[in-house]
Amino acid sequence: MWAHVARRTAMMVPTLLVVSIIVFALIRAIPGDPAEIMLNDLDSDAAVAAMRTELGLDRPIPVQYAIWIGNVLTGDLGTSIRTGQPVAEALFDRLGVTATITALAIGVAVLLAIPAGLIAAWKQDTFTDAAIIGVSILFLSLPSFWLGLMMIWLFAITLGWLPAIGFVSISEDFVGGLRYLIMPVATLALVEMAVVARMMRAQTLEVLRLDYVTHARAKGLPESLVLTRHVARNALGPAVTVIGLILGGLLGGASVTETVFSIPGIGRLLVDAIYARDYPVLQGCLLLIAFIYVCVNLLVDLAYAVLDPRVRL
Amino acid sequence: MTLEAQTPSAVRPARPRRPWFLRQINGTVGAALLAVVLIGALMGYVWVPYDPVEPNFLKRFEAPSLAHLMGTDQWGRDVFSRILAGARASVTVALATVALAVSVGTIVGGLSGYFGGWADRFVMLLTDALLAFPGLLLALAVMAVAGPSQLGVIVALGLSYAPSVLRLVRGTVLSVREREFVEASRAVGDPALYTLFRHVLPNCTAPLIVMGTALFGSALLAESALSFLGLGIPPPAPTWGNMLAESRGDFVTAPWLALFPGLAISIALLGINVFGDALRDRLDPRMRGLDVRP
Numbered sequence: 103m104w105a106h107v108a109r110r111t112a113m114m115v116p117t118l119l120v121v122s123i124i125v126f127a128l129i130r131a132i133p134g135d136p137a138e139i140m141l142n143d144l145d146s147d148a149a150v151a152a153m154r155t156e157l158g159l160d161r162p163i164p165v166q167y168a169i170w171i172g173n174v175l176t177g178d179l180g181t182s183i184r185t186g187q188p189v190a191e192a193l194f195d196r197l198g199v200t201a202t203i204t205a206l207a208i209g210v211a212v213l214l215a216i217p218a219g220l221i222a223a224w225k226q227d228t229f230t231d232a233a234i235i236g237v238s239i240l241f242l243s244l245p246s247f248w249l250g251l252m253m254i255w256l257f258a259i260t261l262g263w264l265p266a267i268g269f270v271s272i273s274e275d276f277v278g279g280l281r282y283l284i285m286p287v288a289t290l291a292l293v294e295m296a297v298v299a300r301m302m303r304a305q306t307l308e309v310l311r312l313d314y315v316t317h318a319r320a321k322g323l324p325e326s327l328v329l330t331r332h333v334a335r336n337a338l339g340p341a342v343t344v345i346g347l348i349l350g351g352l353l354g355g356a357s358v359t360e361t362v363f364s365i366p367g368i369g370r371l372l373v374d375a376i377y378a379r380d381y382p383v384l385q386g387c388l389l390l391i392a393f394i395y396v397c398v399n400l401l402v403d404l405a406y407a408v409l410d411p412r413v414r415l
Numbered sequence: 416m417t418l419e420a421q422t423p424s425a426v427r428p429a430r431p432r433r434p435w436f437l438r439q440i441n442g443t444v445g446a447a448l449l450a451v452v453l454i455g456a457l458m459g460y461v462w463v464p465y466d467p468v469e470p471n472f473l474k475r476f477e478a479p480s481l482a483h484l485m486g487t488d489q490w491g492r493d494v495f496s497r498i499l500a501g502a503r504a505s506v507t508v509a510l511a512t513v514a515l516a517v518s519v520g521t522i523v524g525g526l527s528g529y530f531g532g533w534a535d536r537f538v539m540l541l542t543d544a545l546l547a548f549p550g551l552l553l554a555l556a557v558m559a560v561a562g563p564s565q566l567g568v569i570v571a572l573g574l575s576y577a578p579s580v581l582r583l584v585r586g587t588v589l590s591v592r593e594r595e596f597v598e599a600s601r602a603v604g605d606p607a608l609y610t611l612f613r614h615v616l617p618n619c620t621a622p623l624i625v626m627g628t629a630l631f632g633s634a635l636l637a638e639s640a641l642s643f644l645g646l647g648i649p650p651p652a653p654t655w656g657n658m659l660a661e662s663r664g665d666f667v668t669a670p671w672l673a674l675f676p677g678l679a680i681s682i683a684l685l686g687i688n689v690f691g692d693a694l695r696d697r698l699d700p701r702m703r704g705l706d707v708r709p
Binding site for chain 1: 544550562639643687
């Protein structure tokens with residue numbers, strides 16, 4: 103088991119290294135000279151040259167990469183061109199917001215979707231099954247940004263129940279913060295729920311046909327116990343892997359939802375960095391999100407191995 | 416509670432065959448929805464009722480009516496015409512993206528899996544790294560480099576999806592490479608590339624069709640999302656995404672501006688999802704194994 107953990111963890115290193123090279127190369131490929139963007143047009147050529155030296159832009163590119171990756175590994179991601187704030191600090195500030203929303207959305211989605219998928223499979227080809235599949239596929243087809251806009255229109259503008267846009271930290275004002283969280287979390291959860299429910303249904307269908315389920319029923323075990331103890335447990339393993347997938351969807355789509363609801367999360371930070379050509383921040387966001395995603399996928403793989411020991415063979 | 420659920424499985428009768436409408440409904444409904452979208456996109460190429468780009472300040476914010484089926488926007492442009500023009504943009508971008516991702520993924524994945532060696536290891540390392548950028552992230556980064564444009568979106572999304580195709584193709588190639596018919600082809604002296612394209616890669620067709628359909632939906636959604644963020648196809652050229660973005664300032668007074676582009680995206684995605692499910696049931700052997708019908 104520990105050998106498996108160590109091997110899988112070691113496999114992350116080359117991937118992350120190539121990720122960092124891709125990020126570095128992409129940022130270098132953006133047209134325009136960062137030194138000139140940081141200074142204004144009135145500055146002399148000498149000032150620009152001095153800035154280039156200060157930023158290390160006059161060194162060969164492999165040297166620039168080596169210096170940059172060395173800094174990244176020691177936690178120095180540079181400073182924002184726009185605000186002058188250290189990038190690591192900005193990322194840390196924003197990550198909490200995104201993490202709160204993402205974690206809540208995953209929680210809600212999983213709690214609702216696992217039973218829904220289980221029931222749909224158990225009642226395969228009945229009205230209940232059709233309803234659950236139908237609703238899932240419907241939510242799967244709603245773009246989150248549009249769902250968000252429609253929710254704002256209905257609950258904030260027409261009914262006036264919830265604040266339309268913005269964010270208040272729940273550590274400052276718990277109830278107020280929750281009111282701001284409801285719509286973004288619901289928007290994300292509804293879409294992701296559909297993914298999990300479909301996966302859970304497919305897995306359950308597979309397990310339901312296995313001999314030990316027939317055996318459990320034959321020995322007179324109540325159906326509820328058959329479902330929870332034998333079916334759900336075995337269907338859950340593969341379904342857990344989709345959590346990695348969901349997290350990818352949520353992190354990769356955070357820019358969109360956070361834009362709809364004007365939430366100061368990491369996705370919004372990334373988009374603002376693109377608009378403002380704030381390279382250090384953009385680099386930091388890309389690296390951090392990819393790093394988190396790779397780590398979570400590793401954890402999911404390991405969890406899968408724990409839930410299903412056959413995987414390790 | 417149905418009788419079936421209460422009957423112990425030992426005496427459970429064979430599951431009855433699904434009624435025809437349940438068996439056929441997915442494919443039919445999905446195909447119909449997709450057809451609506453494709454016809455809309457064709458109309459966007461051939462004919463639209465009003466000019467989708469030229470402002471007409473005399474007709475700003477008109478509610479939906481017979482003259483303007485989906486109303487007019489803040490520039491007085493007919494929303495229905497813009498939806499059709501947007502269908503054209505979305506479908507074109509999505510098709511081009513899928514074509515790019517599938518060709519790159521199939522060729523690189525096929526060669527890499529078939530010949531193996533250090534090149535294969537390098538390709539896999541690069542693929543793993545590209546797949547480490549979840550969802551829109553890689554596309555956003557590429558758009559930051561390319562700047563908003565239609566070609567930029569196609570390249571950005573094509574690059575984002577190619578690694579998934581590559582993995583699928585490579586996996587199939589690896590499992591087929593050692594089969595007898597491939598060995599036979601080698602034994603009679605076929606050139607390696609001929610064997611690869613004639614005997615190995617055709618085995619990827621069914622999963623590629625399933626994946627291509629799903630990618631078409633993903634590309635359509637992703638293009639809308641990028642355009643919504645102002646990093647996709649730039650205005651005034653209409654896309655469903657940038658129409659939604661432009662509606663944000665006015666949708667309190669003119670909700671139809673946000674309603675119709677979103678409905679268009681949803682209908683397209685619903686069609687693709689439903690149709691894709693039906694396709695997968697029929698084509699992908701793995702899924703067929705899961706969904707055994709007596």
